[in-house]
Amino acid sequence: xxxxxxxxxKLYFGHQKLHARPLDDPAHASLFEWLExxxxxxxxHVNTVRYRDELARVLRAHPRLELVCAHLCGSRTDxxxxxxxxxxxxxxxxxxxxxxxxxxxxxxxxxxxxxDRLRALIEIQPxxxxxxxxxxxxxxxxxxxxxxxxxxxxxxxxxxxxxRERFEFWRHAxxxxxxxxxxxxxxxxxEPAVSRLLGGNxxxxxxxxxxx
Ligand SMILES: [Zn+2]
Numbered sequence: 001x002x003x004x005x006x007x008x009x010k011l012y013f014g015h016q017k018l019h020a021r022p023l024d025d026p027a028h029a030s031l032f033e034w035l036e037x038x039x040x041x042x043x044x045h046v047n048t049v050r051y052r053d054e055l056a057r058v059l060r061a062h063p064r065l066e067l068v069c070a071h072l073c074g075s076r077t078d079x080x081x082x083x084x085x086x087x088x089x090x091x092x093x094x095x096x097x098x099x100x101x102x103x104x105x106x107x108x109x110x111x112x113x114x115x116d117r118l119r120a121l122i123e124i125q126p127x128x129x130x131x132x133x134x135x136x137x138x139x140x141x142x143x144x145x146x147x148x149x150x151x152x153x154x155x156x157x158x159x160x161x162x163x164r165e166r167f168e169f170w171r172h173a174x175x176x177x178x179x180x181x182x183x184x185x186x187x188x189x190x191e192p193a194v195s196r197l198l199g200g201n202x203x204x205x206x207x208x209x210x211x212x
């Protein structure tokens with residue numbers, strides 16, 4: 001795929017449902033070695049509640065990987081885990097995206113409660129956080145206005161989290177399992193950090209790669 005023009009890869013294998021074997025299984029070693037030697041941009045989705053130690057062993061064995069770990073490296077509900085990963089692996093970058101529906105609600109809710117800490121982590125090292133790298137677009141059928149509106153809301157909320165004092169998205173309602181339109185406190189990151197997250201860091205990550 002790289003010789004056909006791919007400029008990077010996304011690996012889903014840290015998703016609970018796609019975790020066929022440990023991330024650091026010897027069967028993956030030659031792939032990581034290849035990606036590391038060529039500085040190919042790699043995006044991984046890893047559930048670090050379950051697979052943090054497997055990911056850590058991959059990063060220790062392949063310290064030059066150009067790796068972005070999605071959804072605050074699966075640690076948006078545990079910023080201690082995120083801070084520990086950033087400290088231990090100085091080349092690791094993380095993405096700030098949240099999915100539609102419940103994953104978004106749970107992520108935005110957890111971050112809102114701990115937003116001063118996340119803002120501090122970003123302001124110390126803004127070059128390590130990227131907007132939207134794993135913001136998966138689930139496109140509806142042509143003319144499906146509900147799907148289009150859901151995507152617009154998801155995109156605006158992910159931008160709002162970084163840029164604004166407040167942004168809108170679904171929230172947990174008083175009744176268990178119900179969602180209602182609501183408002184969250186955002187990070188309202190200052191310049192130049194916000195511009196780096198929204199574009200500059202992606203240019204650095206993707207632009208360093210020289211295809212064969
Ligand atoms: Zn993901």
